[in-house]
Amino acid sequence: GQQLNQSPQSMFIQEGEDVSMNCTSSSIFNTWLWYKQDPGEGPVLLIALYKAGELTSNGRLTAQFGITRKDSFLNISASIPSDVGIYFCAGQALYSMGSARQLTFGSGTQLTVLP
């Protein structure tokens, strides 16, 4: 099946710092999604990207759909303690007809924000 490589696996940053994480795929995707999972809860959708080259923001979060369609980046600016959690990327392959059941998830980036 499809594989996504998400990096880094974990990050420790100081409050106020910016952070960047990315996902790469061996296959072309037509949709990239970024989720956040707080401890003890399910993932929540942060940003959805549908077009190569697209750059989308959600508050302090910015994500980009790579031009090659094989990668995506998530940046968080001016981190705060509530940014702590696991961030997942997910992609839908080309010609998947937009099916949620055909999502491939990355392994997650565990973010810790130090005061």
Add this chain to the structure above:
Amino acid sequence: NAGVTQTPKFRILKIGQSMTLQCTQDMNHNYMYWYRQDPGMGLKLIYYSVGAGITDKGEVPNGYNVSRSTTEDFPLRLELAAPSQTSVYFCASSYSDGRNSPLHFGNGTRLTVT
């Protein structure tokens, strides 16, 4: 709206025991899904349903069964628990199958099989 509700939150099973993980949603969503999340791995789709009475296998269905008798409920059944089924299980739902219909996840059930 409560959204997607999963019970129990935690469970420990002995090898060979059976159990049902409950999932219910109050958003009138047609589509429901079961995922498992293993440490250091992405979510893997176990089963999904596109409506009451219709279910289908996902990527990792072996060892599990599902049913969808109502729109609201989508229970996941483990008949003979094995250590390999130790995982965190997430139920999710969506209004449709389209790209603009995001998944809504429950808070998960942490299952340990010993």
